[in-house]
Amino acid sequence: MAEADPQKTFNVHEAKTNLSRLMDRAHAGEEIVLAKAGEPWAKIVPIVPPVKAKRVPGGWPELAQIPESVWFEPLPEEELALWEGKRLDKYGL
Numbered sequence: 001m002a003e004a005d006p007q008k009t010f011n012v013h014e015a016k017t018n019l020s021r022l023m024d025r026a027h028a029g030e031e032i033v034l035a036k037a038g039e040p041w042a043k044i045v046p047i048v049p050p051v052k053a054k055r056v057p058g059g060w061p062e063l064a065q066i067p068e069s070v071w072f073e074p075l076p077e078e079e080l081a082l083w084e085g086k087r088l089d090k091y092g093l
Helices: 012-017 019-027 061-065 068-072 077-083
Strands: 009-011 032-036 039-044
Touching: 009 012, 012 019, 012 032, 019 032, 019 039
Parallel strands: 009 032
Antiparallel strands: 032 039
């Protein structure tokens, strides 16, 4: 394993004693290496919030191909009855 920067490497006992300070340093952008018996075992790193992608209208062009009757005409009586929880015995429910 590569040698870690000694100024950023802390043994477990020292890290427990100074955890709050180490977290502040990590929050400021530093990577802190935690060591056990001098051997690097883990890192404390800053959390980078994900960049939220901006929504773009028209991202599902297949919807434009659906006829307007699907959206605006009433449901057939049989399908409406199923949505209302009626006639479920027909499907064994």
